[in-house]
Amino acid sequence: TDTEPAAPVRETAESIATMEIRGAATIAAAAAEALAEQAEAAAASGETASDPTAFRASMRAAGRTLRETRPTAVSLPNALRYVLQRMEGETVDELRRSVIGASDAFVRQLDRAQEDLGQVGANRLADGDTVMTHCHSTDALACIEAAVDQGKSISAVVKETRPRQQGHITAEQLRDAGVPVTLIVDSAARRYLDEVDHVVVGADSIAADGGVINKIGTSGLAVNARERGVPIMTAAQTIKLHPETLTGHTIEIEMRDESEVVDPEAREEIGEIDVENPAFDVTPPRYMDAIVTEHGQFPPESIVTLMRELFGEGAEEPWAE
Ligand code: RUB
Numbered sequence: 001t002d003t004e005p006a007a008p009v010r011e012t013a014e015s016i017a018t019m020e021i022r023g024a025a026t027i028a029a030a031a032a033e034a035l036a037e038q039a040e041a042a043a044a045s046g047e048t049a050s051d052p053t054a055f056r057a058s059m060r061a062a063g064r065t066l067r068e069t070r071p072t073a074v075s076l077p078n079a080l081r082y083v084l085q086r087m088e089g090e091t092v093d094e095l096r097r098s099v100i101g102a103s104d105a106f107v108r109q110l111d112r113a114q115e116d117l118g119q120v121g122a123n124r125l126a127d128g129d130t131v132m133t134h135c136h137s138t139d140a141l142a143c144i145e146a147a148v149d150q151g152k153s154i155s156a157v158v159k160e161t162r163p164r165q166q167g168h169i170t171a172e173q174l175r176d177a178g179v180p181v182t183l184i185v186d187s188a189a190r191r192y193l194d195e196v197d198h199v200v201v202g203a204d205s206i207a208a209d210g211g212v213i214n215k216i217g218t219s220g221l222a223v224n225a226r227e228r229g230v231p232i233m234t235a236a237q238t239i240k241l242h243p244e245t246l247t248g249h250t251i252e253i254e255m256r257d258e259s260e261v262v263d264p265e266a267r268e269e270i271g272e273i274d275v276e277n278p279a280f281d282v283t284p285p286r287y288m289d290a291i292v293t294e295h296g297q298f299p300p301e302s303i304v305t306l307m308r309e310l311f312g313e314g315a316e317e318p319w320a321e
Contacts, residue, residue, distance in 0.1 A: 003054065005062040006041035009034045016069040016076075019164070024204045025114065025138050028075035028239055029107050031066045035083045036103035038062040043096040055092045059084060059099065063319025071252040072213060072280050073204040074242040077315075082106045082239075084318035113237040113294035118142030121200065121235050121292040127152040129197040132189065132230075134159045135215035136166035136173075137202020139235035143292065144200060145177050155180040157192045161215060163260040163277065189221055193228040203236035203291075208245040208307055210285030210300025212236075213253070216278050222287035233290045233297070234283075241303065243311035254279040 005013075012034035015021040021030045038059060042048035048055045063080045070076065086102035089095045121143025125131065131144055133156060147154050156174050158181050160167040171181045184192055193199075199221060205213040212218065212234045225232045242251055258267070258275035267275070285300035295306060 003048075003058045003061045005058070005065045006038050008037035008041065009062045009065055012037075013065050013069050016066070022166070023136060023138055024073035024075040024202065024240060025110060025237065027070070027073055028079040029110055031076050031079045032083050032103045032106040032110075034066055035059065035062060035080065036100045039096045039099035039103075043092050049092060052090065052092050052095055055095050056087065059087060059095075060319045060321065064321070067319055070254055072254045073240075074244075074251070075204070075239045077317075078239045078241075078243075079106060080319055081316065085316070087318075110237070110239065113239070114139055114142045115146075116294035117235055117237055117292050118146035120294075120297055121233060122146035122150055122152070124231075124233060124290070124292070124297070125152060125154060125198055130155045130157060130195055132157045132159065132192065132196045132199045132221075132225075133167070133170050133174075134189075134199075134201050134218055134221055135161045136169040137214075137235065139237055139240075140200045140202045141170065141173055141177075143233075143235050144174065144179065148177055148179060155182075157182045157184060157196055159184060159186050159189055159217070159221070161217065162186055166215070186217055190224045190228070193224055193230050196230050199225045199230055199232035201232065201234055203234050203240045204280055205242040205251050206234070206236055206240050206291065206300075206303060206307075207242055207251060207282070208304045210288070210291070210303050212283040212285075212288055212291070212300065213242075213251050213280050214283065216281050219281045219283040219287070222283045226287050231289045232287070233292050234288055234300075235292045238293050238295065238306065238310055241307045241311060243307065243315035246304070246307060246311070247315075251282075253281070 042058045048058045083102045125147040158171045256277045288300045290297045
């Protein structure tokens with residue numbers, strides 16, 4: 001039908017679901033771009049090209065398809081909300097232009113926010129520091145790279161991040177930035193904390209109470225860092241703030257396939273057991289020293305003020321049928 005999302009939207013959704021496109025900020029940018037592609041496609045052919053109501057319906061359908069890919073990173077619905085709430089006009093051409101304009105503006109803001117928070121995070125790092133990372137976060141990397149750009153000499157201990165080893169991406173990007181990298185298995189983190197001055201992680205979502213939802217293992221790392229006396233910061237632009245938590249909703253933690261944890265052959269050999277694969281966990285605010293955003297750094301407990309200011313009390317779903 002005409003309201004079925006265009007091919008580029010279906011491809012982007014598939015890439016997000018299979019994690020070819022991953023990481024909260026990257027997912028948000030891809031979703032916003034996919035909406036722009038939907039607007040182009042819908043304005044070019046079929047019923048949607050001449051009927052503003054059908055055009056709007058096709059944009060909402062595209063939003064739903066993108067929304068259903070992965071549940072935890074709030075940057076995805078926040079991106080869809082940003083673009084779809086700015087869709088306006090009487091004619092299909094006006095609607096098309098408003099969507100493309102909003103999509104462009106969103107991606108530009110995303111880039112600028114990352115640059116700005118990088119400066120704030122970099123100020124927390126000192127010349128000669130060793131940082132520890134978990135998973136692969138473009139917001140966290142922005143802080144380390146900005147510190148290097150400030151002329152500070154930084155080295156890194158990079159956790160591999162089982163089961164999908166996003167730490168390899170972090171290791172490669174830090175190496176490219178001229179940062180000496182030591183890659184370790186996740187279980188070695190506490191041992192290496194003695195050599196670390198600062199832990200830097202990203203976020204998929206931040207709850208109104210200041211809880212940080214990030215790659216599984218972040219909460220254990222935070223507790224260990226506190227015990228070792230090593231400061232830990234979350235680098236997160238404000239599209240990671242989860243507006244629905246203002247009204248008491250909880251954030252869904254994605255459960256992924258067991259084949260990421262144990263290959264089917266080994267599984268067969270072990271026999272009847274359960275395997276679980278949660279992709280994210282919640283770090284309670286008391287274990288996080290600072291949330292670093294494009295608006296400056298915040299103690300986790302005070303992030304709710306910023307959340308109210310930026311997202312109000314509600315979280316509309318402009319993609320709903
Ligand atoms: C990625 C992850 C990242 C955050 C922040 O998980 O937990 O730390 O998404 O990344 P996954 P960024 O690999 O399962 O998507 O700072 O780039 O938004």
